Structure formats: C-alpha cells, structure tokens
Amino acid sequence: MSKRKIVITQNLKPEYIAKIKKIIPDWDVIAGKDPSIWKEHAKDAEVIAGWRKELADYCLTSGSILQWVQTWSAGVDSLPLEKLQSQNIKVTSANGVHAYPISETIFALMLGLTRKIHTYVKNQQTKTWDHAHLSLEIHEKTIGVIGVGEIGRETARIAKAFGMTVLGVRHSGKPSDFVDEMYRPDQLDQVLPKCDYVVVTLPHTQETHHLFGEQQFTQMKPSAFFINIGRGEIVIEEELISALQEGTIAGAGLDVFETEPLSTESPLWEMENVIITPHTSGATEHYNKRVVENILIPNLETYLTGQTPGINLVNFRKGY
The missing domain is CATH 3.40.50.720 (NAD(P)-binding Rossmann-like Domain)
Structure with a gap:
C-alpha cells in the first residue's frame, strides 16, 4: 500500500519540515517551490499546502485523491473554488498570519x-x-x-x-x-x-x-x-x-x-x-513560521482525526 502524501509548494526550513513530519511520520512529505520537485507527486497527494494554478491539471482530474488544500495566502479568489467545491475538496486559508x-x-x-x-x-x-x-x-x-x-x-x-x-x-x-x-x-x-x-x-x-x-x-x-x-x-x-x-x-x-x-x-x-507599494504589505520574516505552526500543523492534527480542518475553513458560498 502506497504512503499517504502531502505536497507543500514552498521552500521551508528543515526545522519546519521536521515539525510536519513529526505529525505525519508515515506520510511522504514533498516540499519545494520548483514544480519539478512536486509535479510528479501532485496527482497522488491527499493534501496540498500552497496552491499553484498548475496544480489543477494534476489534482482536479479523474484519479486524483486530493481531499484538502491549505493555501499559503489569505486570499482565495485566485483558486478554482467552484471546481474544488464540486469535488468536495476542503480549503483552508492562511488568514491571520498577516x-x-x-x-x-x-x-x-x-x-x-x-x-x-x-x-x-x-x-x-x-x-x-x-x-x-x-x-x-x-x-x-x-x-x-x-x-x-x-x-x-x-x-x-x-x-x-x-x-x-x-x-x-x-x-x-x-x-x-x-x-x-x-x-x-x-x-x-x-x-x-x-x-x-x-x-x-x-x-x-x-x-x-x-x-x-x-x-x-x-x-x-x-x-x-x-x-x-x-x-x-x-x-x-x-x-x-x-x-x-x-x-x-x-x-x-x-x-x-x-x-x-x-x-x-x-x-x-x-x-x-x-x-x-507592490502588493508587499503581507511580507514578513515570520510568514512561513506562522503558516506552519499556527495553521497548517493544527489543521493537520484535526484532519488526522477524520474531522474537517477548522482554522480558516473557506466558506465557498461567501468566497472566503
């Protein structure tokens, strides 16, 4: 049986990767910004952290097992929300880190x-x-x-x-x-x-x-x-x-x-x-730390119990 898999489309410090692996020691954790790192793993990912528009070609097609998307941004207006909703894929945002x-x-x-x-x-x-x-x-x-x-x-x-x-x-x-x-x-x-x-x-x-x-x-x-x-x-x-x-x-x-x-x-x-200013108001030295520690890991812990992640769960009807 193949391992469960999370794809993180961000370059994270080893310490943050270690914290995530501690929560899901039996999962494959694929992390990196370059698409060449995660492209071949996207279709098999159960969880995606950090949405990229190219992911739709892998994760919103037949055969995908995607269950949950944790965005790396507060805004979700650039995501294909209708398609995600139609496939019953949960979405949580990074609202609050900014x-x-x-x-x-x-x-x-x-x-x-x-x-x-x-x-x-x-x-x-x-x-x-x-x-x-x-x-x-x-x-x-x-x-x-x-x-x-x-x-x-x-x-x-x-x-x-x-x-x-x-x-x-x-x-x-x-x-x-x-x-x-x-x-x-x-x-x-x-x-x-x-x-x-x-x-x-x-x-x-x-x-x-x-x-x-x-x-x-x-x-x-x-x-x-x-x-x-x-x-x-x-x-x-x-x-x-x-x-x-x-x-x-x-x-x-x-x-x-x-x-x-x-x-x-x-x-x-x-x-x-x-x-x-060039859309940089949310930029901070603590961005990844806050997303990982305050949102992704607590949501991941909830997800592992079989429940829907509760932090920043997107209401598809409202669009946020």
Missing part, C-alpha cells in the same frame, strides 16, 4: 501621507529643503476599517494608541474589541462621511467587487485618505484616479491594484498624493 505586517504597512501609509514622508523622500533625492506645507497629524482622528477580521482588529488596536475613533464595517455587524462603532456593509454610506482615513482590508468576492467607486469617494471628506491593502478589484481604479486628480479625496496609499504589476502608464505613479 495581521502584524499588514497593520504595520497600513500605518506606514497613513503616517507617510499625513506627515508627508513620501514628499520628503523625493525632496531628499534632489537635495531640496522644502516644508511642503506639512500641517496634519494622525492623533484623535477617525479611522474607518472596512473589513474587521484579524488585520482589521489589529489595525483598530493600534489606532487606539493614537487616540483615534475607530469605526468598523463587517458582514455580521457584530461588535469587536477596539472598535467604537460597528456597521454592516449596507451602512457604508453612514461611515465614509465621518472618516479621516478609510482603510480597506476586505477579501475580493462577488459582494466586494467594485465596492468603491465614484459614489463612495464622493461620500468621503475632501481631507480624507484612502488606504487599500485588500484587493485591487474592490476599487474601480479609474474612478479612484479621478477622485485623486479632482481633489475629491486628499490622497491614497495603495498596495493592491486591478491589474498587477501596475502598468507603467498608470497616472497613479506620478501623483504627489499617492504612495504605492
């Missing part, structure tokens, strides 16, 4: 725009000594966190250190620590006019697709900053560009875009009131 690095990026963008750090960096390159009309501060302002999950909660917690009022939006509308007022998505128009900063931490789903456009930017204060670290498809990018050009909003910090990499022709590159 709370620290992404919340740090959110505040880096907010503080950079507020204190004009991006402007001063550009001035430094040309040895220009200029005040740049700096006047704003972040303390005691109002932040709207659109999507209060793990990232949103950590963002709200940090906001309290600045004495900020925190307004939250989440699907359930249930209260959360560090959030002063919670709203549902259909109440977004009540939230936006109150905010000095609007921070989008939502996943991309059918419900959130193009959630932000001209109407929403018009509802924001002309002095407000828009931060998006969720997904680019949540925003109608052309209408965001217009809002920035026309002064409908004061500025934006953007880590995600409708098309990535962002086209060199995009006006966003040249805007003085925009800070761009």
Whole structure:
C-alpha cells in the first residue's frame, strides 16, 4: 500500500519540515517551490499546502485523491473554488498570519501621507529643503476599517494608541474589541462621511467587487485618505484616479491594484498624493513560521482525526 502524501509548494526550513513530519511520520512529505520537485507527486497527494494554478491539471482530474488544500495566502479568489467545491475538496486559508505586517504597512501609509514622508523622500533625492506645507497629524482622528477580521482588529488596536475613533464595517455587524462603532456593509454610506482615513482590508468576492467607486469617494471628506491593502478589484481604479486628480479625496496609499504589476502608464505613479507599494504589505520574516505552526500543523492534527480542518475553513458560498 502506497504512503499517504502531502505536497507543500514552498521552500521551508528543515526545522519546519521536521515539525510536519513529526505529525505525519508515515506520510511522504514533498516540499519545494520548483514544480519539478512536486509535479510528479501532485496527482497522488491527499493534501496540498500552497496552491499553484498548475496544480489543477494534476489534482482536479479523474484519479486524483486530493481531499484538502491549505493555501499559503489569505486570499482565495485566485483558486478554482467552484471546481474544488464540486469535488468536495476542503480549503483552508492562511488568514491571520498577516495581521502584524499588514497593520504595520497600513500605518506606514497613513503616517507617510499625513506627515508627508513620501514628499520628503523625493525632496531628499534632489537635495531640496522644502516644508511642503506639512500641517496634519494622525492623533484623535477617525479611522474607518472596512473589513474587521484579524488585520482589521489589529489595525483598530493600534489606532487606539493614537487616540483615534475607530469605526468598523463587517458582514455580521457584530461588535469587536477596539472598535467604537460597528456597521454592516449596507451602512457604508453612514461611515465614509465621518472618516479621516478609510482603510480597506476586505477579501475580493462577488459582494466586494467594485465596492468603491465614484459614489463612495464622493461620500468621503475632501481631507480624507484612502488606504487599500485588500484587493485591487474592490476599487474601480479609474474612478479612484479621478477622485485623486479632482481633489475629491486628499490622497491614497495603495498596495493592491486591478491589474498587477501596475502598468507603467498608470497616472497613479506620478501623483504627489499617492504612495504605492507592490502588493508587499503581507511580507514578513515570520510568514512561513506562522503558516506552519499556527495553521497548517493544527489543521493537520484535526484532519488526522477524520474531522474537517477548522482554522480558516473557506466558506465557498461567501468566497472566503
């Protein structure tokens, strides 16, 4: 009888491989980013950790024994969710590992725009000594966190250190620590006019697709900053560009875009009131450690008992 098999499409330190093997000593553990390492094993894999689009050719065909996919990312919108659901394959995400690095990026963008750090960096390159009309501060302002999950909660917690009022939006509308007022998505128009900063931490789903456009930017204060670290498809990018050009909003910090990499022709590159990062807000030295120790191994232990892995189990209907 052949061994049960897990394919991990990541380059992991030996210590993490050892921890996984300790949980499943009788399994074959195939790990590595290069497809040549896992390609011949994919069809025989019972568990896949780290989805790659090429895997569909091996794991979503007749003869595949795949039962569970543990993603290496929080977002699952790039996965073939309908096909996975039709084949009754469970999917769990890496949601939660990003709370620290992404919340740090959110505040880096907010503080950079507020204190004009991006402007001063550009001035430094040309040895220009200029005040740049700096006047704003972040303390005691109002932040709207659109999507209060793990990232949103950590963002709200940090906001309290600045004495900020925190307004939250989440699907359930249930209260959360560090959030002063919670709203549902259909109440977004009540939230936006109150905010000095609007921070989008939502996943991309059918419900959130193009959630932000001209109407929403018009509802924001002309002095407000828009931060998006969720997904680019949540925003109608052309209408965001217009809002920035026309002064409908004061500025934006953007880590995600409708098309990535962002086209060199995009006006966003040249805007003085925009800070761009290349979809790196979740990057951290602790990424693999957190996925392995906090999510993969506990889920694997549950799976071995015959139960469905419970950490970050994806709801196919909701898309996250």
